[in-house]
Amino acid sequence: MSTATGAGAPGGGRADPETGAGPTIGVEEEYLLIDPDSGLLLPRVDPVRKVAGLHPAVHHEELQNELLQAQIEIATPVCQDLAEVGGHLLRLRHTLAAAAEATGCRLAASGTAPYAPTTPPEITDAPRYHSIRRDVSRLADEALINGMHVHVAIPDPRTGVEVLNRLRPWLPVLTALSANSPLWYGSDTGFASWRTVVFGRWPISGIPPHFADEQDYDHRIDHLLEAGLIRDRGQLYWQARLSARFPTVELRAMDVQLRADEAVMLAGLVRALVVTVMRDAAAGRPAPPRTPESLEGAAWHAARYGMDGMLHEPATGLSRPAADLAGDMLAQLAPVLEELGDTRAVAPLVERLLREGNGAERQRRELAEHGRSGLVAMIAAESAAA
Numbered sequence: 001m002s003t004a005t006g007a008g009a010p011g012g013g014r015a016d017p018e019t020g021a022g023p024t025i026g027v028e029e030e031y032l033l034i035d036p037d038s039g040l041l042l043p044r045v046d047p048v049r050k051v052a053g054l055h056p057a058v059h060h061e062e063l064q065n066e067l068l069q070a071q072i073e074i075a076t077p078v079c080q081d082l083a084e085v086g087g088h089l090l091r092l093r094h095t096l097a098a099a100a101e102a103t104g105c106r107l108a109a110s111g112t113a114p115y116a117p118t119t120p121p122e123i124t125d126a127p128r129y130h131s132i133r134r135d136v137s138r139l140a141d142e143a144l145i146n147g148m149h150v151h152v153a154i155p156d157p158r159t160g161v162e163v164l165n166r167l168r169p170w171l172p173v174l175t176a177l178s179a180n181s182p183l184w185y186g187s188d189t190g191f192a193s194w195r196t197v198v199f200g201r202w203p204i205s206g207i208p209p210h211f212a213d214e215q216d217y218d219h220r221i222d223h224l225l226e227a228g229l230i231r232d233r234g235q236l237y238w239q240a241r242l243s244a245r246f247p248t249v250e251l252r253a254m255d256v257q258l259r260a261d262e263a264v265m266l267a268g269l270v271r272a273l274v275v276t277v278m279r280d281a282a283a284g285r286p287a288p289p290r291t292p293e294s295l296e297g298a299a300w301h302a303a304r305y306g307m308d309g310m311l312h313e314p315a316t317g318l319s320r321p322a323a324d325l326a327g328d329m330l331a332q333l334a335p336v337l338e339e340l341g342d343t344r345a346v347a348p349l350v351e352r353l354l355r356e357g358n359g360a361e362r363q364r365r366e367l368a369e370h371g372r373s374g375l376v377a378m379i380a381a382e383s384a385a386a
Helices: 045-053 082-102 127-136 157-178 194-199 214-226 260-282 292-305 322-340 343-356 359-383
Strands: 025-034 063-065 071-075 106-108 147-153 240-242 248-255 310-312 319-321
Touching (some): 025 082, 025 260, 025 359, 045 071, 045 082, 071 082, 082 343, 082 359, 147 260, 157 214, 157 240, 194 248, 194 292, 292 310, 310 322, 322 343
Antiparallel strands (some): 025 071, 025 147, 240 248, 310 319
């Protein structure tokens, strides 16, 4: 999970009114460092960063520490299109995977640590992380979770708040599609995205509330700061928020993906959703009238079942077969995906996911067929874009 005030420099640009280009986009991914045989966590972020930092194709600001010494985070530069996103993710994953192997561990793009020691993991030695550990106590010991964050540029905060309000019903769908964290301390949780459950224990988390406007957004956050409930805006752990550092809306509902191309697919869906709801707002179309309890229930259901069974339709909140809802989502976003040139990077990957399963389904299948060693090898191979 990201506990930093804002890593790297994702998103940050705006749509180009002259060329009609879509809004810029950036992606952050969090990974674990694991033992190649046992799959247990290894606290080797410093040597991995040192080796990776020697690579001429990697910039220092693209690599970030995380709360735990067995985690590392990457942030792409600002990207104009999905091909650029994919190129950066492949470059960074390849480099980090090689650095991890050189230091005796493996890179693992799994939403949770499938296997972990019984002793608390080591916290990264930095004042911010030690203060977080003091604040949240046992929660820090269980922060063995990795997300994927997508930043999409917005023209102004007013639009950003409109986007947040209208994205809320879609967050459970993104959770289900991206679910990649079924295992926890060596056992099957029964959930497709256990990361979502663990992340939801943190303060100011889950689906964000509805905001009246940008002044309401700022006022409510200022109150949290004044009350001492958060130290800074980086501690807003909502599944979607306005970035504290960049002119972007930041989607955080998704598990990190086993494969880089799946991350590109999700980034494309998120950008198309943002563009779609921006246009809905500009046209004065009403937002879906979903209640907080309906959204929270849908979010829990998506974390529990992923794409296996039913999901809840964003507009009505009623349950429908997950595959049908994913197909309808793709059809609804098809005009924007085509306009942005993203169809080929998104549509076939959604169809592949519906055939082969999301990361949670594939982890369970690999474990059942090849056991612990097979699962560890599969996670390492797919994470490295091998």
